[in-house]
Amino acid sequence: LAVVVLGPQAWWFSEEEVSEALGGAPVVRAGHKDFPDGETYVRLPLELRDVKGEDVLVVQSLAPPQDKSVWQLLLLVEAAVGAGARSVLALVPYLAYARQDKRFLPGEPVSVKVLLKSLAAFGARALFTIDAHSPKSLEHFGGYYENVLLFDELAKAVASGEGGWELAVIAPDAGALERAKALAEALGASYDYLEKYRDRLTGEVKVKPKALSVRGKVVVIADDVISTGGTVALAARSVLEQGAEGVVVAASHALMAEGAFAKLSEAGVKAVYALDTLPPKEGVRYVKCLKPSLRRVALSGLFKL
Amino acid sequence: LAVVVLGPQAWWFSEEEVSEALGGAPVVRAGHKDFPDGETYVRLPLELRDVKGEDVLVVQSLAPPQDKSVWQLLLLVEAAVGAGARSVLALVPYLAYARQDKRFLPGEPVSVKVLLKSLAAFGARALFTIDAHSPKSLEHFGGYYENVLLFDELAKAVASGEGGWELAVIAPDAGALERAKALAEALGASYDYLEKYRDRLTGEVKVKPKALSVRGKVVVIADDVISTGGTVALAARSVLEQGAEGVVVAASHALMAEGAFAKLSEAGVKAVYALDTLPPKEGVRYVKCLKPSLRRVALSGLFKL
Numbered sequence: 269l270a271v272v273v274l275g276p277q278a279w280w281f282s283e284e285e286v287s288e289a290l291g292g293a294p295v296v297r298a299g300h301k302d303f304p305d306g307e308t309y310v311r312l313p314l315e316l317r318d319v320k321g322e323d324v325l326v327v328q329s330l331a332p333p334q335d336k337s338v339w340q341l342l343l344l345v346e347a348a349v350g351a352g353a354r355s356v357l358a359l360v361p362y363l364a365y366a367r368q369d370k371r372f373l374p375g376e377p378v379s380v381k382v383l384l385k386s387l388a389a390f391g392a393r394a395l396f397t398i399d400a401h402s403p404k405s406l407e408h409f410g411g412y413y414e415n416v417l418l419f420d421e422l423a424k425a426v427a428s429g430e431g432g433w434e435l436a437v438i439a440p441d442a443g444a445l446e447r448a449k450a451l452a453e454a455l456g457a458s459y460d461y462l463e464k465y466r467d468r469l470t471g472e473v474k475v476k477p478k479a480l481s482v483r484g485k486v487v488v489i490a491d492d493v494i495s496t497g498g499t500v501a502l503a504a505r506s507v508l509e510q511g512a513e514g515v516v517v518a519a520s521h522a523l524m525a526e527g528a529f530a531k532l533s534e535a536g537v538k539a540v541y542a543l544d545t546l547p548p549k550e551g552v553r554y555v556k557c558l559k560p561s562l563r564r565v566a567l568s569g570l571f572k573l
Numbered sequence: 574l575a576v577v578v579l580g581p582q583a584w585w586f587s588e589e590e591v592s593e594a595l596g597g598a599p600v601v602r603a604g605h606k607d608f609p610d611g612e613t614y615v616r617l618p619l620e621l622r623d624v625k626g627e628d629v630l631v632v633q634s635l636a637p638p639q640d641k642s643v644w645q646l647l648l649l650v651e652a653a654v655g656a657g658a659r660s661v662l663a664l665v666p667y668l669a670y671a672r673q674d675k676r677f678l679p680g681e682p683v684s685v686k687v688l689l690k691s692l693a694a695f696g697a698r699a700l701f702t703i704d705a706h707s708p709k710s711l712e713h714f715g716g717y718y719e720n721v722l723l724f725d726e727l728a729k730a731v732a733s734g735e736g737g738w739e740l741a742v743i744a745p746d747a748g749a750l751e752r753a754k755a756l757a758e759a760l761g762a763s764y765d766y767l768e769k770y771r772d773r774l775t776g777e778v779k780v781k782p783k784a785l786s787v788r789g790k791v792v793v794i795a796d797d798v799i800s801t802g803g804t805v806a807l808a809a810r811s812v813l814e815q816g817a818e819g820v821v822v823a824a825s826h827a828l829m830a831e832g833a834f835a836k837l838s839e840a841g842v843k844a845v846y847a848l849d850t851l852p853p854k855e856g857v858r859y860v861k862c863l864k865p866s867l868r869r870v871a872l873s874g875l876f877k878l
Contacts, residue, residue: 305800305828306637307670312680332611335640347682375617377652389694495610523610
């Protein structure tokens with residue numbers, strides 16, 4: 269009475285892992301291709317598993333190229349509704365466009381609203397996502413949603429990798445402090461956020477923790493997404509100058525755009541810990557996100573086996 | 574009381590041309606960029622022209638990369654609604670995904686429905702498009718729509734380029750016959766469609782007109798979209814073998830995917846006539862689509878200057 273459909277942007281998750289986490293639920297992969305002119309095509313493999321009258325969970329991360337991933341997700345939801353699914357749920361490990369959650373400048377769209385409302389418009393009944401940039405923006409979805417936080421899982425990996433050192437968890441800015449706090453609590457570490465200041469001698473913009481001393485500690489820079497790595501590289505350089513013993517990064521999502529890994533390495537970052545919400549990238553130490561997320565799907569009672 | 578916003582995929586249209594066709598309406602271009610991680614950004618230049626309380630016409634073609642173009646269009650509509658527009662209209666010269674207008678195989682989405690319903694969900698009140706693959710599919714939009722046909726304009730260009738020859742307008746298949754008929758009537762020419770047959774000697778699949786002889790005539794292959802050019806190239810070779818004096822193509826939309834022009838030239842096609850609904854490509858003789866389309870927008874009474 270329930271089936272999981274892995275979308276094109278869920279290729280790095282194994283069917284066995286998904287099925288096991290959901291008590292043996294059937295799992296299929298959606299067919300997909302691009303037409304020669306560039307249009308996106310997806311298809312549910314109904315010949316393998318019919319979805320009529322069933323609860324369908326679509327798993328699709330909104331990895332780059334984001335617009336294609338978004339479009340594949342919307343098409344899969346419509347296909348499931350069109351095939352007679354009883355209800356359609358979406359597990360979106362990485363929610364793209366989450367940072368455009370308000371009109372920062374007049375004339376801008378609220379991109380995350382466009383995404384969430386489209387998803388709801390095509391019949392998605394529930395949305396599960398992991399550490400959305402702004403949890404409040406998920407209200408645009410309208411239906412049932414859960415913002416799954418996996419700081420305990422991240423903390424476990426950081427603690428095991430950096431054992432023996434005194435840790436200090438640092439948020440790149442005040443807005444990300446809640447995330448640093450949650451991770452610090454899971455690690456039993458102190459936490460703070462970085463403030464910008466201008467060096468009086470050189471005129472350079474630098475950053476330092478608001479109150480915490482990092483001297484002799486291993487700093488864990490905590491953020492939701494590592495994109496180009498620019499912000500984190502600046503932070504890493506600064507805390508090393510301020511006497512930190514070492515720097516690692518812990519993020520929910522590792523976009524790691526072209527060149528990000530080199531940028532972080534050059535800045536002295538010795539490890540990047542992230543959930544596997546996005547396709548695997550070189551140099552990242554991954555923490556599996558699927559099992560605990562699927563547990564939340566099961567607990568919601570919306571996906572009945 | 575009305576303003577035209579040219580989206581990123583309308584760059585080949587001039588502001589003067591648009592303004593003139595709409596009796597001097599103000600025209601602005603939307604700002605746009607891609608973030609380093611690949612996300613799409615658009616913005617209405619409200620500092621140039623406020624849209625509060627006004628009718629806003631968004632012009633955006635769904636050119637490749639289609640998913641980004643679709644997303645830009647949805648974001649622009651949301652931005653206009655968010656900026657307080659009285660109503661938002663969309664002129665979409667080329668409607669992508671129009672060919673996926675039904676579930677050809679079980680498990681498929683109806684992609685054009687997803688596109689049109691999203692557009693309506695974000696507050697687009699009216700949709701104007703040019704020669705949609707399946708006009709009936711536009712009903713998914715829900716609101717007011719017009720499918721603008723510009724066969725007279727195309728015919729004028731073909732007649733002027735191929736003057737002096739007897740013309741025969743040929744549709745690549747029976748489904749496209751209505752389009753060929755409309756063009757033929759505008760040209761005062763005969764028309765037919767191609768049927769497949771298997772060559773008894775070689776076993777090869779070939780095509781020929783159902784009834785019409787093409788001997789000594791210039792054949793005008795009429796289609797809605799030239800994508801890879803494969804179908805048209807086969808048709809061109811066949812009618813030349815059957816004694817046609819020459820072959821030209823007349824299409825509403827010239828996607829002309831990588832290599833299409835060479836494929837057509839090799840097959841003996843001596844000219845491609847198309848509306849400028851898509852970014853300009855080498856070797857295509859363009860017929861301007863904007864003025865007659867905008868006339869229809871003005872006549873609808875929905876865009877009040």
